Amino acid sequence: MARLLVIHHTPSPDTHAMLHSVCDGATAAADELGGDLEVVLRPALAAVVPDVLDADGYLLGTPANFGYMSGALKHFFDTVYYPCLDATRGRPWGLWVHGNNEVDGAALAVQRIVTGLGWSAVRPPVLVVGSPTVDASERLWELGAVTTAAVLESCS
Template sequence: MNARKRLLIVFHSQTGNTARLAEAVLRGAQRVEETDTELKRAFDTRSEDLLVSDGVLLGTPENFGYMSGALKDFFDRTYYACEGKLVGMPYAVFISAGNDGRGAVREIGRIANGYRWKSVAEALIVRNPIKDENLLAAEELGEAMAAGLAMGIF
């Protein structure tokens, strides 16, 4: 039997919007019983959390056309400890945007390239206010990522 896969959801939220999306992503991921999923705030996530994960979902508000400072801090704190150890790790992004969210997605992608991760889903960009269909899309993202890990697709 294959070892259980581990999915890590890392997020930052100031107003609560990204937290709502992160909780929806978690709900979706938890539907996949073959995958263990952990939800952590960016400031609380360490390189050790990444190193034991098989995939990562990253959530952030869009701040000034960029990711949150907390998510950037997460990258800054974990990069060198994880450098070269997570090549090909699947990742996806969800953004709570006041504008168009593309700048945040672009910059996360640039950093993920440095880790040599592999993007496995189109970024979920939710423009505020968050609606029920956005939460459903977030649940679907979490479920798809967890199922993909469990089935060995990524």
């Protein structure tokens, strides 16, 4: 069974809604593709090295706090980076970021770390400023679906 790990910091109603859109896309794609996929949700402060090593792909979600990723997601990376560095290279991943104004700095910070890990982006991050619109929710759903397809393909 393939495993998609969703690492998130979703303290607000908007980020929580975004999490649900991404997960809905992931599970719908697995059903449509007939893939055997487990979607594992982990808050960023609870995710540990075995979670990352046991996963075949990753979805990351964070608010933009003062132009940077959340402290919770940064803590996650600080915890897993070196233990997972060589073992997870090439695995597919996706990112969504929510902010009330600027989100680019947070996305760039995550992308720099993940580049070091050697993960393979399935598409550009979904960046949402303000409350998610219908269009943003659709892009989040697609992010979940495309990441699922990449995970299932990498496991076949």
